[in-house]
Every structure is written in C-alpha cells, then in structure tokens.
Amino acid sequence: xxxxxxxxxxxxxxxxxxxxxxxxxxxxxxxxxxxxxxxxxxxxxxxxxxxxxxxxxxxxxxxxxxxxxxxxxxxxxxxxxxxxxxxxxxxxxxxxxxxxxxxxxxxxxxxxxxxxxxxxxxxxxxxxxxxxxxxxxxxxxxxxxxxxxxxxxxxxxxxxxxxxxxxxxxxxxxxxxxxxxxxxxxxxxxxxxxxxxxxxxxxxxxxxxxxxxxxxxxxxxxxxxxxxxxxxxxxxxxxxxxxxxxxxxxxxxxxxxxxxxxxxxxxxxxxxxxxxxxxxxxxxxxxxxxxxxxxxxxxxxxxxxxxxxxxxxxxxxxxxxxxxxxxxxxxxxxxxxxxxxxxxxxxxxxxxxxxxxxxxxxxxxxxxxxxxxxxxxxxxxxxxxxxxxxxxxxxxxxxxxxxxxxxxxxxxxxxxxxxxxxxxxxxxxxxxxxxxxxxxxxxxxxxxxxxxxxxxxxxxxxxxxxxxxxxxxx
Amino acid sequence: xxxxxxxxxxxxxxxxxxxxxxxxxxxxxxxxxxxxxxxxxxxxxxxxxxxxxxxxxxxxxxxxxxxxxxxxxxxxxxxxxxxxxxxxxxxxxxxxxxxxxxxxxxxxxxxxxxxxxxxxxxxxxxxxxxxxxxxxxxxxxxxxxxxxxxxxxxxxxxxxxxxxxxxxxxxxxxxxxxxxxxxxxxxxxxxxxxxxx
Ligand code: SF4
Numbered sequence: 001x002x003x004x005x006x007x008x009x010x011x012x013x014x015x016x017x018x019x020x021x022x023x024x025x026x027x028x029x030x031x032x033x034x035x036x037x038x039x040x041x042x043x044x045x046x047x048x049x050x051x052x053x054x055x056x057x058x059x060x061x062x063x064x065x066x067x068x069x070x071x072x073x074x075x076x077x078x079x080x081x082x083x084x085x086x087x088x089x090x091x092x093x094x095x096x097x098x099x100x101x102x103x104x105x106x107x108x109x110x111x112x113x114x115x116x117x118x119x120x121x122x123x124x125x126x127x128x129x130x131x132x133x134x135x136x137x138x139x140x141x142x143x144x145x146x147x148x149x150x151x152x153x154x155x156x157x158x159x160x161x162x163x164x165x166x167x168x169x170x171x172x173x174x175x176x177x178x179x180x181x182x183x184x185x186x187x188x189x190x191x192x193x194x195x196x197x198x199x200x201x202x203x204x205x206x207x208x209x210x211x212x213x214x215x216x217x218x219x220x221x222x223x224x225x226x227x228x229x230x231x232x233x234x235x236x237x238x239x240x241x242x243x244x245x246x247x248x249x250x251x252x253x254x255x256x257x258x259x260x261x262x263x264x265x266x267x268x269x270x271x272x273x274x275x276x277x278x279x280x281x282x283x284x285x286x287x288x289x290x291x292x293x294x295x296x297x298x299x300x301x302x303x304x305x306x307x308x309x310x311x312x313x314x315x316x317x318x319x320x321x322x323x324x325x326x327x328x329x330x331x332x333x334x335x336x337x338x339x340x341x342x343x344x345x346x347x348x349x350x351x352x353x354x355x356x357x358x359x360x361x362x363x364x365x366x367x368x369x370x371x372x373x374x375x376x377x378x379x380x381x382x383x384x385x386x387x388x389x390x391x392x393x394x395x396x397x398x399x400x401x402x403x404x405x406x407x408x409x410x411x412x413x414x415x416x417x418x419x420x421x422x423x424x425x426x427x428x429x430x431x432x433x434x435x436x437x438x439x440x441x442x443x444x445x446x447x448x449x450x451x452x453x454x455x456x457x458x459x460x461x462x463x464x465x466x467x468x469x470x471x472x473x474x
Numbered sequence: 475x476x477x478x479x480x481x482x483x484x485x486x487x488x489x490x491x492x493x494x495x496x497x498x499x500x501x502x503x504x505x506x507x508x509x510x511x512x513x514x515x516x517x518x519x520x521x522x523x524x525x526x527x528x529x530x531x532x533x534x535x536x537x538x539x540x541x542x543x544x545x546x547x548x549x550x551x552x553x554x555x556x557x558x559x560x561x562x563x564x565x566x567x568x569x570x571x572x573x574x575x576x577x578x579x580x581x582x583x584x585x586x587x588x589x590x591x592x593x594x595x596x597x598x599x600x601x602x603x604x605x606x607x608x609x610x611x612x613x614x615x616x617x618x619x620x621x622x623x624x625x626x627x628x629x630x631x632x633x634x635x636x637x638x639x640x641x642x643x644x645x646x647x648x649x650x651x652x653x654x655x656x657x658x659x660x661x662x663x664x665x666x667x668x669x670x671x
Contacts (some may be wrong), residue, residue, distance in 0.1 A: 015657040016650050021632050024650060026657050028665055036551065038507035047644070052654075058668040064505065078505040085507045096668050117666045129550040129574060143550035145578035147643070155647045157654055161630065193492060194544040194570055227547065229573050254664040261662065293492050293547070314491040314542060321490075411501045432496040432548060434519055 002268025004165045005234050006200040009140040009265065013123050015157055022161040028122035028139075030152050031108045032059035032095065034086040035413070036127030040150035041089040051093045053156045058117065059090050060098040062107045063413045067376055067403035070100055079414065093153075106379020106405045109133040109347035113217065114381050116246025120235035120262040125152055130347050130429065131230075132223040136216035137243075138235035138265050140200070143224065163229055164274040166199040167267075170207040172281035177462050179357070180215035181349060181427070181446035183207075183279075184222040185287040185297045191277060193295040196228030199275065202267060203233050207281035213242040214353035221348045222429050225294035234266045286461040288334055289431050289444040291322035296431075298334060300449065300461055306330035325433055326441050327421070334459050337443070341424040342373040342400075342454040343436070344447055346410040349427035350378025352385050354447040359391040361451035361462050362398040368457030373400035374416060376408040400454065412437045425453040475583045477640030480612040481564045483537030485601040485620075486527055493541060494548035495575065499557040512557035532605035540597045540609075541568040546575025555579045565611040567618065569594050580633050581643065585611055587618060593625045613637060 003011070016024040030053075037059070044050070051057055064079035074080040083100070090097035098104040104111060109130055112118045118134040124141035125131060127149040134141035148158055168187055188195075201223050208216070216233050223231030240259055243249045250258040289297040290304050296319065298305065307319035307330065323330065328337065344350075344358050355377060367373045375395045377383035383405050386392055392402045409416040410428040418424055418440025427450050431442035443459060452460040503515035520526045527533060539558065545568040546554060555578045558566065566584065569591040579586040589597075600620055601607050610619040613634060618625045629637075636643070647654075 016653040022630075024647065024653065026654070026661075029668070035504050039509050039552075042507075042509075049644070053658075055667045055669040063501075076505075082505045082507060117668060119666050122665065127550055127552075129548065131550075143574055145550055145552035145555070145574060145581065147552060147578065147581040151644050151647065154644045155654060156658075157647060159643065159647065193547055194572075197544075197570065197573060224548075227544070227572060248666045248668070250664040250666075257662070258664040261664075293494065318491055411496075413501050413504065430494075430496070430548060432494045434500055435496050438500075438519070 002271035004267045004271045004273060005138060005202055005232055005265055006140060006163065006165050009121050009123065010162060012121065022159045024157050025123060025160050027125050027152050027156055027158060028056060029112065029117055029124045030057045031112055031124070031126035031131070032057065032149070033062050033108045033126070033128065034082045035063045036146050037089065037149055038082065038085045039146050040153060041093065043150040044093070044153055049154045051095060051153050054094050056156060057153070058096050059086060060105055060108050060111050061086060061100050063407045063411065065100045065406040066414050067406055067408050067416055070404050075415070103380050106381065107347045107350060107407055109221065110350060110378035110382065113137065114246070114379060116243055116249035119243065119249070119258070120239060121265050125158065129224045130221050132228070133217050133221040133347055135220040135223065135230050135232040136213060137239055138232060138262070140230060140232065142230045163200045164198050166196060166201045166228070166275040166277065167273040168201050168203050168277045168279065169205040170203065170279045170281050171205045172207055174207055174281045174284060177286055177448060178284045179446040179448060180211055180218040182284055182287040184219045185289065185294070185444060186284055187277070187279065188222065188226045188294050189297040190279070191226050193225060193293050194227045196223060196226035199228045200230045200232060201226070201228045203231060204267070208233060209236065212353060213238060214351045217351065218348055222294065225429055235262045286446065286449050288449065288459055290326065290328060290334060291319060292325055292431055292433050294429065294431060294444060296322055297444070300334055300459060302334055304328045304330055304332045304334065335464070336458060338458045339423045339425045339443065339453060340371060341418060341422055342371065342450050343376070343409045343424055343426040343428065344450050345374070345376030345378065345408055346428035347378060348429040349447050350376060350382065352382050354427065355382065355386050355391050356389070358447040358451040359394040361448060361465065362400065362454070363394050365398055365455050367399035367454045371454060371457055373454045374403055374409055375400050376403045377405045379405050409436050411435060425450050425459060475581070475640050475642060478583050478585050478613055478637045480610065480614055481537065482608050482610040483564065484535065484606060485538040485540050485597065485609045486533050486536045487598040487601050488527060488539060488541045489598060491542035492544045492547055495546060495551050495554045496548055498546065498554040499551065504551060504553055509556050510560055512553055513560040516557040516561045535562070537562055537564045538609045538611060539563050539566045540594060540601065541566055543568060543570045543591065545571050547572040550574045552578045552582070555582050555584050559584050567594060567597065580637065583637060583640065585613060585637065587611055587627045589618060589625050589627055593623065596623050
C-alpha cells in the first residue's frame with residue numbers, strides 16, 4: 001500500500017524502531033527562542049551535557065522583544081532577564097543566535113523559512129506550537145515542550161509515537177477577497193479545536209496548489225488551532241522557486257540531488273488517510289471569529305450566533321461564556337462590531353505578502369478616527385523588504401504605527417497589549433481570553449479584513465470599501 | 475522525574491471545556507527562567523473570582539483535577555504542567571487532552587488520565603456533592619476509583635513504564651547512541667546546516 005507524505009517523511013527519520021516502544025526520530029532542524037529554552041539549557045548544565053548538533057540548531061529572540069526603542073535597554077526587568085539568559089546560554093553552548101538588533105532577527109517561524117533552513121522532507125521542531133508553519137514546505141514540523149527541547153539539544157532526536165493522518169482537500173477557485181487565512185479559519189470552525197487531535201493534516205487539492213508559499217505557511221501555521229500536531233503541503237515548483245538561492249538552500253549538484261528527492265515527497269495515489277475532509281473553495285467567504293477559541297468563527301456576513309443554537313451542551317455553554325467575555329450579543333451582525341485596535345503581524349500573517357495586501361488597501365486611505373493600528377513585520381528582513389517597497393510609508397501615511405519585528409501583540413509578552421475591554425481585529429492565530437492583554441477581546445481576521453476594518457472602524461472586508469471613496473491626499 | 479505509581483486525593487471539578495494553556499498559565503508568567511514558582515499563575519484570571527472552584531475553602535489541598543474536554547489546547551508551554559504541579563496537582567482527568575500538553579505532562583510525572591465523559595460527569599457529581607470524597611488514580615492497576623466509580627484507563631505501555639520507574643528520557647535515549655551516530659552518517663549531504671553558508 002502507498003504512503004502519505006507525512007508517513008514518508010516520518011519513515012525517513014526513524015533512527016530506531018523497536019516493538020512496544022515509540023520510534024526514535026532524528027531531527028533535522030531545531031529552532032530556539034527565549035521563552036521555552038532556559039529550563040532546557042539548565043537541565044543540560046545540571047547533567048553535564050552539551051548540544052549534540054550545533055550545526056542543526058539556531059536561536060532568535062522574538063516573544064519578549066519590544067517593537068519600539070529597540071536600541072534602549074529593555075524596560076521590563078523580567079523580559080530583559082529572559083533575553084539575557086538566552087544570550088548567555090547560546091554563548092556558553094555555542095549556539096548561533098540572532099538577537100534583537102540583528103538583521104536576521106524575527107519571529108522564529110518567519111526566520112527559518114526565509115533563511116532557507118526549512119526544507120522539504122526535513123523534521124523541524126521548536127518549543128513553540130506554531131512550528132506547524134514549516135509544514136508548508138513539506139517538512140514534518142511540530143511544537144514540543146521544554147523537556148523535549150532539552151532532549152533534542154542533548155540527542156538530536158525525539159521519541160514519538162506515530163501520528164494519524166488526515167487529508168483536508170480544497171478544490172476549486174477561491175473567490176476574490178478570500179485568503180488563506182479565511183480558508184484555515186473556516187477549516188477550524190468546521191472540524192473544531194479538537195478535530196485534528198492526534199493527526200498530521202495534509203492540505204491538498206487544486207486550491208492549495210495555487211497558493212504562494214506565504215499563504216501555505218498561514219494555513220499550516222494554524223493547524224495547531226484545529227488540535228493537529230502538524231500541517232503539511234506537498235512540495236512543488238512553488239516551493240522550489242521560493243527556496244532557490246536562499247542562504248541555506250542547497251547549491252550546485254546538491255540542489256539537483258535535493259530536488260530529485262523532494263519530488264518524491266508526495267502522497268501516493270493508493271495511500272489511505274485515516275480521515276478526510278473535503279472543502280469547496282468557491283463556497284468560502286471572508287471569515288472572522290466571534291468567540292474565545294479559534295473554532296468559534298463565522299463568515300463576516302453572518303451574525304453572532306445564539307449559544308442556544310449549538311446542539312452540544314458544552315459548546316453551547318462555551319459560546320455563552322465567550323459572548324459574555326467578548327461583550328457581544330447573539331444576533332448582532334458581525335459587520336457592526338466596532339473595534340478600537342487593529343494588529344497586522346505574527347507568524348500567521350507577518351510576512352511580506354501580508355504586508356503588501358494590507359498596504360494595498362490602506363494606500364490613499366486613512367485609519368478610522370481614534371483607532372490604533374499596529375503593523376509589526378514578522379522579521380527584520382520582512383521589514384527591510386517592506387521599506388524598500390515603500391509599504392512603511394503607506395502605513396504611516398494612513399495613520400498606522402510601523403513597528404520593529406517580533407511577536408508583539410500576538411501574545412502581549414512585550415508592552416504591545418490590549419487594555420481590559422479593548423477590542424482588536426488581529427491577523428494572529430489565537431483569540432483566547434487575555435491572549436493579547438488582560439481583558440482584551442480578539443477577533444481573528446485576514447490582513448485584508450484587518451486593513452478594511454482599520455479604515456471603517458468596524459469588522460469589514462475590502463468589498464465594503466467600494467462605496468467609501470479613497471482619500472486622495474494633496 | 476519523580477515516579478508515579480498510585481495517588482489518592484480530593485478532587486477539584488472544573489466544569490469547563492477547551493481550557494487552553496493561556497488560561498492555565500498566562501503568557502506574562504512565561505518570562506520566568508525556572509521550573510518552579512508558577513503556582514500563583516495557575517488559572518490566574520479565574521482565580522480573581524472568589525467563587526472560582528479553586529478558591530473555595532473546601533477545595534484546598536485537593537490534588538486531582540477533573541476537567542472538561544479538550545484540556546490544555548493551544549501553546550506548547552510546559553509551564554502549564556509546572557503550574558499545575560507547583561500548585562499541588564498530581565493527576566488530571568479529562569475526556570480529551572491536547573496532544574502537546576499530554577506529552578508534556580507525562581514527561582514531568584503529572585499523570586493525565588483519559589476517561590469517557592460519562593465517567594467524568596460521575597466524578598464531577600460525586601465531588602460536588604461531597605468535597606471530601608477521595609479519588610484514587612492507580613497507574614499500577616490502570617484504574618481510577620472513587621465511591622461508586624471503578625474506571626479502567628489506557629496508557630501506552632512504554633509511557634506507563636517510564637512513569638512507574640520515574641525514568642529520565644535522555645539517559646534512555648543515549649543508551650542508543652550508536653544508532654543515532656549510524657543514522658547521522660547516512661544523512662543526505664544536501665540537508666540544511668545552520669553553521670555553514
Ligand atoms: S507570533 Fe505569536 S504565535 Fe507566532 S511564535 Fe510569536 S507569539 Fe507564537
């Protein structure tokens with residue numbers, strides 16, 4: 001019987017397989033950041049161990065880094081300590097680090113792909129659940145806990161029981177204004193936040209094949225929000241074209257050998273998935289969340305649902321709690337929900353294509369009166385590219401704030417946070433209670449919806465702007 | 475890791491589904507660089523409410539958390555497990571756990587037990603009616619017991635053995651160091667390296 005893409009990559013990394021034991025898997029790339037690594041390095045120190053493969057390990061600073069005044073000392077002493085701890089650990093153990101201020105610094109899941117380190121058929125791990133992002137390249141990439149970070153540092157392997165496989169097939173043409181973000185939000189609402197539990201999801205079908213690498217990363221990024229361990233997309237021309245010439249991509253004969261291998265990384269025609277979901281691209285629409293988990297979403301044209309309309313009592317209770325927290329009432333049209341903050345950024349939508357999409361809408365327009373809009377590039381490289389294209393000017397001319405790269409308001413570990421009761425349209429990936437600041441309320445949206453929302457002051461899609469003429473500045 | 479064989483204690487009924495890791499331990503707690511001292515951050519937002527179940531006097535000293543479905547969704551933060559352990563929990567029962575959280579818990583000796591929702595309901599009813607009721611989580615017999623409840627649970631044999639013995643994963647893996655070295659010798663030369671450009 002044929003094998004799925006996930007099974008092929010898995011099989012190629014088995015170091016040891018024994019009856020009654022989980023497999024021992026080799027890890028090709030280990031990404032580190034300041035939040036989930038200090039206790040792992042401590043463990044190594046206590047046991048007198050070293051990092052086994054420094055050449056497969058790389059670190060960056062992202063979660064705690066400020067997005068303003070980055071040349072000044074970090075004000076929050078606890079954040080500062082955490083960054084200093086990473087610097088000391090990397091220096092002591094010899095790990096390559098891109099600290100704040102470095103040209104390769106940025107959100108860990110933006111940095112790996114742009115350096116060309118994330119490659120098809122590799123295993124990629126990081127102490128961060130959104131490691132699933134890297135699956136867009138046909139890598140088997142998943143988040144791990146700190147004990148596992150220590151395990152990988154010491155052994156370059158992980159013990160793991162195999163995943164189940166799920167296919168999410170999206171056929172057809174995405175309607176105009178419908179983005180990868182809308183697609184993945186719709187998938188999560190369809191299968192639920194626990195629906196992918198235990199699975200690696202492979203996204204396939206004609207609608208997926210047409211997507212850019214950036215869009216594929218957006219989709220794989222949020223696989224974890226459906227409960228899945230990883231998301232994957234088979235590598236193809238688009239993948240190879242993205243990788244060619246990147247600093248760590250193979251070169252010369254190595255490139256040809258790599259492509260020959262990468263081309264074998266497709267699910268065989270006779271392979272069987274444990275579960276399959278089929279979605280018609282033509283039926284999708286701009287999608288937003290109304291609740292406090294990413295599965296509580298609806299098309300922008302819909303209204304806030306009535307908690308009583310959920311058949312499952314625990315879902316109905318969860319919806320009731322969510323509406324209470326979000327300050328919404330059942331039946332309220334989502335388009336009428338006014339926001340005070342718009343955040344464009346994160347490892348979901350902080351890449352150059354996302355910034356271009358938001359800038360295209362904001363060009364010659366203004367952010368609504370009294371609304372705060374933050375644009376935070378996913379990495380310094382993304383920021384430099386945006387500046388080269390003049391996108392930063394478009395944002396600032398519109399009244400948005402152009403910030404330094406990092407995780408920023410995606411989780412509010414740095415000063416970029418929502419105040420209690422503030423409501424944001426955010427291109428990030430989690431709308432959990434308090435995620436963007438204590439008491440803050442989050443609606444997950446695409447960059448396009450974020451930009452249109454910023455202009456109109458309420459949840460909106462670019463189509464809603466057609467009757468609001470562009471402001472042409474003198 | 476501390477070994478886990480069997481544990482008996484009072485329970486805390488947490489009647490909520492989809493308790494994500496941001497609820498278990500909010501992000502600002504993640505700035506700490508140690509594995510301890512997370513107990514005050516556990517369910518921090520909900521603890522502000524004096525009526526929240528963990529704050530009730532009759533729940534003080536309870537060691538078994540009986541949670542709703544999809545417990546531990548969201549981030550990979552192991553701090554969620556440390557916070558539960560720092561607070562005093564030895565075991566968590568739910569009908570479904572998020573994968574990463576479950577993996578993290580078992581690596582730290584916090585036993586996560588999957589039981590059918592009907593059994594979780596029974597445990598909720600029991601401990602709500604009588605907060606002094608004790609629940610036994612027996613890893614040797616692979617069974618949860620309480621008054622009127624005897625529920626077997628599954629845990630793969632290897633994970634169970636490591637918990638029962640309190641074994642350190644890294645030392646176990648390093649016993650197979652020669653397999654790792656052999657694998658390393660056979661890798662494709664075009665695989666990425668972070669040090670060579
Ligand atoms: S951008 Fe957000 S989701 Fe991504 S790594 Fe940073 S905090 Fe995590």
